[in-house]
Amino acid sequence: MDRPKHQRGVSLIEVLVAMFVFGIGLVGMSGLMLVSARSKHAAYLRTQVAFLANNMADRMRANPVGVWTGRYNGGAYPVTSGSVECDATTACSPDAVAARDKGLWSQLLASQLPDASAKIECTGVDRVGYDPSAQLAKRPPFGGTCTMWITWTEQGIGRQQNAQAATQSFAWIFQP
Numbered sequence: 183m184d185r186p187k188h189q190r191g192v193s194l195i196e197v198l199v200a201m202f203v204f205g206i207g208l209v210g211m212s213g214l215m216l217v218s219a220r221s222k223h224a225a226y227l228r229t230q231v232a233f234l235a236n237n238m239a240d241r242m243r244a245n246p247v248g249v250w251t252g253r254y255n256g257g258a259y260p261v262t263s264g265s266v267e268c269d270a271t272t273a274c275s276p277d278a279v280a281a282r283d284k285g286l287w288s289q290l291l292a293s294q295l296p297d298a299s300a301k302i303e304c305t306g307v308d309r310v311g312y313d314p315s316a317q318l319a320k321r322p323p324f325g326g327t328c329t330m331w332i333t334w335t336e337q338g339i340g341r342q343q344n345a346q347a348a349t350q351s352f353a354w355i356f357q358p
Contacts, residue, residue, distance in 0.1 A: 224336055230295060231332050231352045234287070234290055234291055237290065239330070239354075239356055241287065242254055242283075244279075245276055249304055249328070254280055254302050255304055257300075257303075259284070259287070259300035259301065260291045260292045262288075263285060291332070296336070297335040298332065298333070300331060300332045300333070302331075303328065304328040304329075306326020306327055326357075329354070330356070333349055334349070335350070
């Protein structure tokens, strides 16, 4: 059965329009996948920050004398000094434990976060009436609080291919 002359080629135009609409949908989906991948990476980095902060807080809880003497305080993380070796035959002093903790944590910080830096500041140990030697048998053994700041660079989440990287920061006040 022949079609009238005015209907010839209509199916081809319908197919082309459908393919055009489908193509626009695919472009939109690819943009959503890009934003999703960047958001997933940002969430991963923030999870790593929480892990790193808890890791150092646990290290500090295990060495209260190092915290009391300010061995963890500093704004130059990651540190570049080498790790201190302690074993069953050579015991570590609280200062050596703090130096080892700082070195190991700095390696984690540098390997897990892009352009990472951190600062730790513990205060309050010098307040009137606080005696660390008397507090050792009690909990918490540290009379003050510590503040930890971690900063890193995160790729922008915008739709542009070259979205600007942004510096992110995490601040946490805790008592080791």
